[in-house]
Amino acid sequence: xxxxxxxxxxxxxxxxxHARFLLLYGVFQDALVNISQLFPELRGEMNGEKxxxxxxxxxxxxxxxxxPYIHETPVLTSQTLDLLSGKSxxxxxxxxxxxxxxxxxxxxxxxxxxxxxxxxxxxxxxxxGNHAAALALAAKLRGIPAYIVIPNNAPKCKVExxxxxxxxxxxxxxxxxxxxxxxxxxxxxxxxxxxxxYNDPFIISxxxxxxxxxxxxxxxxxxxxxxxxxxxLISGVALAAxxxxxxxQIIAAEPAGADDVAQSKASGQIITLSKVNTIADxxxxxxxxxxxxxxxxxxxxxxxxxxxxxxxxxxxxxxxLKVAVEPSGAIGLAAVLSKKFQASPAFxxxxxxGIVLSGGNVDLGIxxxxxxxxxxxx
Amino acid sequence: xxxxxxxxxxxxxxxxxHARFLLLYGVFQDALVNISQLFPELRGEMNGEKxxxxxxxxxxxxxxxxxPYIHETPVLTSQTLDLLSGKSxxxxxxxxxxxxxxxxxxxxxxxxxxxxxxxxxxxxxxxxGNHAAALALAAKLRGIPAYIVIPNNAPKCKVExxxxxxxxxxxxxxxxxxxxxxxxxxxxxxxxxxxxxYNDPFIISxxxxxxxxxxxxxxxxxxxxxxxxxxxLISGVALAAxxxxxxxQIIAAEPAGADDVAQSKASGQIITLSKVNTIADxxxxxxxxxxxxxxxxxxxxxxxxxxxxxxxxxxxxxxxLKVAVEPSGAIGLAAVLSKKFQASPAFxxxxxxGIVLSGGNVDLGIxxxxxxxxxxxx
Numbered sequence: 124x125x126x127x128x129x130x131x132x133x134x135x136x137x138x139x140x141h142a143r144f145l146l147l148y149g150v151f152q153d154a155l156v157n158i159s160q161l162f163p164e165l166r167g168e169m170n171g172e173k174x175x176x177x178x179x180x181x182x183x184x185x186x187x188x189x190x191p192y193i194h195e196t197p198v199l200t201s202q203t204l205d206l207l208s209g210k211s212x213x214x215x216x217x218x219x220x221x222x223x224x225x226x227x228x229x230x231x232x233x234x235x236x237x238x239x240x241x242x243x244x245x246x247x248x249x250x251x252g253n254h255a256a257a258l259a260l261a262a263k264l265r266g267i268p269a270y271i272v273i274p275n276n277a278p279k280c281k282v283e284x285x286x287x288x289x290x291x292x293x294x295x296x297x298x299x300x301x302x303x304x305x306x307x308x309x310x311x312x313x314x315x316x317x318x319x320x321y322n323d324p325f326i327i328s329x330x331x332x333x334x335x336x337x338x339x340x341x342x343x344x345x346x347x348x349x350x351x352x353x354x355x356l357i358s359g360v361a362l363a364a365x366x367x368x369x370x371x372q373i374i375a376a377e378p379a380g381a382d383d384v385a386q387s388k389a390s391g392q393i394i395t396l397s398k399v400n401t402i403a404d405x406x407x408x409x410x411x412x413x414x415x416x417x418x419x420x421x422x423x424x425x426x427x428x429x430x431x432x433x434x435x436x437x438x439x440x441x442x443x444l445k446v447a448v449e450p451s452g453a454i455g456l457a458a459v460l461s462k463k464f465q466a467s468p469a470f471x472x473x474x475x476x477g478i479v480l481s482g483g484n485v486d487l488g489i490x491x492x493x494x495x496x497x498x499x500x501x
Numbered sequence: 502x503x504x505x506x507x508x509x510x511x512x513x514x515x516x517x518x519h520a521r522f523l524l525l526y527g528v529f530q531d532a533l534v535n536i537s538q539l540f541p542e543l544r545g546e547m548n549g550e551k552x553x554x555x556x557x558x559x560x561x562x563x564x565x566x567x568x569p570y571i572h573e574t575p576v577l578t579s580q581t582l583d584l585l586s587g588k589s590x591x592x593x594x595x596x597x598x599x600x601x602x603x604x605x606x607x608x609x610x611x612x613x614x615x616x617x618x619x620x621x622x623x624x625x626x627x628x629x630g631n632h633a634a635a636l637a638l639a640a641k642l643r644g645i646p647a648y649i650v651i652p653n654n655a656p657k658c659k660v661e662x663x664x665x666x667x668x669x670x671x672x673x674x675x676x677x678x679x680x681x682x683x684x685x686x687x688x689x690x691x692x693x694x695x696x697x698x699y700n701d702p703f704i705i706s707x708x709x710x711x712x713x714x715x716x717x718x719x720x721x722x723x724x725x726x727x728x729x730x731x732x733x734l735i736s737g738v739a740l741a742a743x744x745x746x747x748x749x750q751i752i753a754a755e756p757a758g759a760d761d762v763a764q765s766k767a768s769g770q771i772i773t774l775s776k777v778n779t780i781a782d783x784x785x786x787x788x789x790x791x792x793x794x795x796x797x798x799x800x801x802x803x804x805x806x807x808x809x810x811x812x813x814x815x816x817x818x819x820x821x822l823k824v825a826v827e828p829s830g831a832i833g834l835a836a837v838l839s840k841k842f843q844a845s846p847a848f849x850x851x852x853x854x855g856i857v858l859s860g861g862n863v864d865l866g867i868x869x870x871x872x873x874x875x876x877x878x879x
Contacts, residue, residue, distance in 0.1 A: 487819055
């Protein structure tokens, strides 16, 4: 399979709903929970049946929409890692996605869903991570500006990715308040549409295209393990996979130092942490109002892993799989090799496990120092 | 495309010729040039027509033979690197091959060509590199012993690969004399068949399967760049590619500190260097009697690059392509980005360039230190 840009010409589908949601979300960002209450379909309940912010139909539409722009990423396998885990592992390698992470799928779907009335004003996000670079790249492809509010402690390589893709960087202090205030100011000045990194139906649908591809590439997958942070990735993955085969188990992998999802699942409501402590800079967000219902209902288990397990998994990805993955990207492998997974009810019924290597944007120096410290400790 | 072990059951083709060649080569290793003189077809001349140690037929047979065991490696692309080079680049990523390098193709072809009479005694090689691990792995798959004579200065990760694949390591001093003497002793004790890393028709045919796959994956390739050392890889690649499309240009990439091939091509005869100096530990060998005729006749140009260019290309592979490649693996990218390539007659007629990322077995510490030193110098 050649992983080149697919050249099928598909007509972009404009969406009034999306513009409405994004505009509302942009204007009343601080009051998101209230906004979603206006839309029963986004709250997870309608006519007595559970519905979510995305479904197999919206995910298939997303796939048709983004197909000309994304890479169909390869699935890697390794007998060494199969032996280590006792399972057949299939690594869906989103580190090879454009922009270096799965985030391009959702960003591309969001940007190409904007209708002609609002698209010219551009898009906006406040993010230190892969979503920012992905949004910049998607905006460049559509020929519109992307305003990226970035905290001044963001990893160098991620900022470089934003700049490389033509994003307009606006620096801010790292606190969430400062980020939101700056974003609000830029939005008022430009009229750009805010695209949230995960709490957005079009983002969730875009990320769900991973399951469509993976289950096409390896039809006998019985379990999918994906990292969880705000829940956009796993929501899309779960909605698509369970629609195709309801028996597929969905496992979230989460850093022990930012285990709000494990706590949320245990308590039955969204828990946010006042402080997180993990090397996985991509996994420090909290669940959103649109992702929580999916995570609550469709994620079968949450496996928490220590930072050292993440670092060891990064080393294995590098040395055995020969791929560069960032800490968030390696956490799925860390989870499948963990004792917690062996103790999970999911373990016994898992044989062919899809693992989402979610991204590869890591400063080599950080990888080396992390591994070095990890070796010194052991 | 799913890069999993293909399960097609194919009947292994035993070959008397191969056994004869390997046995003779094993017994009279020091006198290889004389041996090849016994076989006009291996000398590159027969009936007035040029023939070589392999051809499209033997390469197709090799592909059928090794197909159940090898990975069909993915082809990666990057718009960033396309912009940098001004060409469309297609990276045939043999770092994802079993054993972490293309060498498994040739080793697998050699091992599965052995006939029943001699196969039980196992195989033998003296190598510090990827051929050793590849031979160990191929031997394990066929259920026979692999004796690997390894110089005691070999990179740690390469030795670990040999051990991981079940090879029996025999340590020796690094000099070629010590390696050959030790190999001879082991051969006398065990009766194992010596498999040369490159000067072997079955090795050359195995490596040639890369071109079959690449031209199937990207049919409009007009140029292929591959690293050169002993010439086994590029001989197979050139023989297959030119048989399929005689217009395809074949470019060898060679370290400036081990430029025996550039010198050989310039002088019209095999030149061996008394001393080599390059970071690319996989590219320090000299041409063999079977590879030289192919390199002489079918390699259109040799691009030499400095070690610093190789290190920078390794960094780009890591940060942009998200793949781990060893110095030898990155040299093709270094060549395509070099001023020497821009000055080559091949440059103007190259547009769609296949680059063989030959292997990914690199100690992370070595990569980091190399990049760090490179950054300090610039």
